[in-house]
Amino acid sequence: MFNLITDLARYNDLMISGSLETLYMVAMSLFFAIVGGIPLGVLTTITRPGHILPNKPLNFILDGIINIGRSIPFIILMVAVIPFTRMIVGTSIGTNAAVVPLSLAAIPFMGRVTDNAILEIDQGVVESAQSMGASPLQIVFKVLLPESLPAIILGLTLTSISLVSYSAMAGAVGGGGLGDIAIRYGYQRFQLAVMLETIVILVIMVQLIQFAGNQIASFFDHRA
Amino acid sequence: MIKIENLTKHYYAVQGRVEAINGLNLEVDDGEIFGMIGPSGAGKSTLIRMLNLLEEPTSGTININGTDLTELSSQNLRGARQKIGMIFQHFNLLTSRTVLGNVAFPLEIAGVAKKKRRKKAKELIELVGLSDRADHYPAQLSGGQKQRVGIARALANDPDLLLSDEATSSLDPESTKSVLELLGKIRDEMNLTIILITHEMGVIKDICDRVAVLEAGQIIEEGSIIDIFSKPQKPLTKKFISSVIDFDLPERIIKYVKTERPGELIRISFVGEKTHDPYISDLVKHYSVDANILYGNIDEIQGVPFGTLVLDLEGQLTNIEESIAYLKSQGLRVEVLDNV
Numbered sequence: 001m002f003n004l005i006t007d008l009a010r011y012n013d014l015m016i017s018g019s020l021e022t023l024y025m026v027a028m029s030l031f032f033a034i035v036g037g038i039p040l041g042v043l044t045t046i047t048r049p050g051h052i053l054p055n056k057p058l059n060f061i062l063d064g065i066i067n068i069g070r071s072i073p074f075i076i077l078m079v080a081v082i083p084f085t086r087m088i089v090g091t092s093i094g095t096n097a098a099v100v101p102l103s104l105a106a107i108p109f110m111g112r113v114t115d116n117a118i119l120e121i122d123q124g125v126v127e128s129a130q131s132m133g134a135s136p137l138q139i140v141f142k143v144l145l146p147e148s149l150p151a152i153i154l155g156l157t158l159t160s161i162s163l164v165s166y167s168a169m170a171g172a173v174g175g176g177g178l179g180d181i182a183i184r185y186g187y188q189r190f191q192l193a194v195m196l197e198t199i200v201i202l203v204i205m206v207q208l209i210q211f212a213g214n215q216i217a218s219f220f221d222h223r224a
Numbered sequence: 225m226i227k228i229e230n231l232t233k234h235y236y237a238v239q240g241r242v243e244a245i246n247g248l249n250l251e252v253d254d255g256e257i258f259g260m261i262g263p264s265g266a267g268k269s270t271l272i273r274m275l276n277l278l279e280e281p282t283s284g285t286i287n288i289n290g291t292d293l294t295e296l297s298s299q300n301l302r303g304a305r306q307k308i309g310m311i312f313q314h315f316n317l318l319t320s321r322t323v324l325g326n327v328a329f330p331l332e333i334a335g336v337a338k339k340k341r342r343k344k345a346k347e348l349i350e351l352v353g354l355s356d357r358a359d360h361y362p363a364q365l366s367g368g369q370k371q372r373v374g375i376a377r378a379l380a381n382d383p384d385l386l387l388s389d390e391a392t393s394s395l396d397p398e399s400t401k402s403v404l405e406l407l408g409k410i411r412d413e414m415n416l417t418i419i420l421i422t423h424e425m426g427v428i429k430d431i432c433d434r435v436a437v438l439e440a441g442q443i444i445e446e447g448s449i450i451d452i453f454s455k456p457q458k459p460l461t462k463k464f465i466s467s468v469i470d471f472d473l474p475e476r477i478i479k480y481v482k483t484e485r486p487g488e489l490i491r492i493s494f495v496g497e498k499t500h501d502p503y504i505s506d507l508v509k510h511y512s513v514d515a516n517i518l519y520g521n522i523d524e525i526q527g528v529p530f531g532t533l534v535l536d537l538e539g540q541l542t543n544i545e546e547s548i549a550y551l552k553s554q555g556l557r558v559e560v561l562d563n564v
Binding site: 122124125127128129130131132133134135138142143146147149220222223224 | 276278301302303304305306308310312314316317318319320321329330332333334361362363377381387
C-alpha cells in the first residue's frame with residue numbers, strides 16, 4: 001500500500017498536466033460545439049415542416065449532416081480527418097490537433113441535443129409569439145433559445161461528458177491528456193496505480209461536470 | 225370593423241381532404257363582443273386562427289379596419305398582428321419569463337424602449353389585478369391568473385381586436401367567471417372588439433353581444449344574444465341553449481298535457497320589460513279565465529329578463545281563445561301545448 005502511494009507521488013506532475021490537457025481539449029471542443037452545434041440544431045428545428053421557417057431541402061441536408069456526423073465512430077473519425085487536422089493545426093499530434101476531431105464529433109451531437117431541446121417547447125408558445133407579430137429571428141432569440149435553455153444546458157453537460165470520454169481516445173493517438181497517460185503508463189508499462197488514478201480522476205471529473213450542469217440548468221428552469 | 229368574405233379553408237389529412245371552413249361570411253362591428261360556438265370539429269378554432277393568419281385561408285378575404293390581411297406581405301402582416309391580441313386555451317406563456325417579462329414581451333417585439341415597456345407592462349398587470357405577482361413565474365400561478373397574464377400580454381400593443389381561442393375552457397367555473405368579467409371590463413374601458421370561440425354556451429350568455437353558431441365549417445345561425453336565446457331556429461342552437469337554460473318541460477307537465485283536462489295548456493315565452501307587466505292578472509280580470517301556473521323559469525341574459533311560463537287556462541272556450549289572442553297582441557310568444 002505504501003509503495004502504491006509513493007509510486008503515485010512520483011507521477012503527480014504528470015497527472016496534473018494530463019488532467020489539464022483533458023480539460024483543455026474538452027473546453028475547446030465544447031466551445032466549438034456551442035458555436036457550431038447550437039446554430040446547426042436551431043436551423044434543423046426551424047426548417048422542419050410546420051415550424052417557423054419550413055424548408056424541406058435544407059432540413060434534409062442539416063438533418064443528414066447531424067446523422068452522418070453522429071454515426072461515425074469517434075476512433076475512425078479521428079483517423080479519417082487527419083489530413084484536415086493537419087491543414088488547420090499544422091500537425092496531427094498533440095492536444096490542439098485532438099480538438100479538431102473532438103469538435104467535429106461534438107458539433108453534430110450538440111446539434112441533435114439542441115434540436116431535441118427546442119422541439120420540446122410547446123408549439124402554442126411559438127404560435128403566441130407569431131400572433132404578436134414576432135419575426136423568425138425574434139422567435140429564435142426571444143422564445144426558442146430562452147425557453148430551451150435548461151434543456152440545452154443539460155445537453156451541453158451530456159456533450160462535455162462524451163467529450164471527456166472521446167478525449168481519452170484521442171490520447172491513444174498522441175493527443176495527450178489522461179487517456180494518453182492511462183495507455184502509456186497504465187497499460188503499456190503495467191503501472192496499475194497510474195491506471196487506477198486516471199480512472200478515479202475521470203470519474204470525479206464526470207461527476208463534477210454533471211453536478212455543475214444540473215445546478216446551472218435548474219437555476220434557469222422555471223417550468224415547475 | 226371586421227369583414228370576412230367567402231372564407232374557405234381546406235387541408236389534407238390522413239383521412240383525405242378536410243373542409244374545415246366552407247365559404248364563410250361574417251361582419252363584426254367595432255366594440256362588439258362576438259361569440260362563435262360550435263361542437264368540436266365545426267371549424268371554430270381554424271376560423272379564429274385565420275383571423276390573424278396563424279392559419280392561412282385557402283381562399284377568401286379577411287378585412288380588418290379596411291386592410292385585407294390575406295394581401296399583406298409577411299412584414300406588413302407582422303405589423304398588423306401587433307394590433308390583434310390573442311389569448312389561448314393553454315395560455316402559452318413563456319416559462320422562462322416572469323409575469324412582467326411576459327407582458328413586456330410583445331412590446332419588445334414591437335421595438336418599444338425598455339423603460340416604456342416596463343411602465344406599460346406594470347400598468348397592464350395592475351389592470352388585470354396581478355400587481356403582487358409581477359415577479360412570479362407562470363409555473364407559480366393558478367390557471368385563472370395565467371389567463372390574466374395572457375390578457376395583459378394581449379393588450380400590450382393597444383390592439384383594436386382581441387381574439388380569444390377557448391380562453392376559459394381549461395379554467396374552473398370561478399376563474400371562468402372572473403376572466404369573463406375582466407374581458408367585459410376591458411372591452412368597456414378600451415373600446416376593443418373581441419371575437420371569441422367557445423364550446424360553452426354559458427360564456428356566450430355571459431358576455432357576448434352577438435353569436436354565430438358554427439356547424440361543419442359554416443355559420444348556421446347568427447344574431448343578437450337575446451334573439452338567439454329567445455328564438456333559436458336550428459336544433460344545434462337549441463341544444464346549446466338548453467345546456468344553460470332549461471327549455472324542456474318536465475316529465476310531470478308532459479304527462480299532464482296528455483291527460484283529459486277541461487282547459488287549454490299554453491306556454492308563454494317572454495323577453496325584456498314584458499316580464500314586468502301584469503299580463504296574468506289582466507287575463508284573469510278581463511277574460512274571466514282561471515290561470516294556473518304549472519311551470520315556469522325566468523333567467524337573465526346580461527340584465528335582460530327572459531323566461532317561459534306554462535299556464536293551464538280554464539274557463540269557457542271562447543274566453544280562452546280571446547285571452548290567447550290578447551297575449552299574442554301584447555307581443556308575447558304563445559304556444560298551445562296539445563302534444564309535446
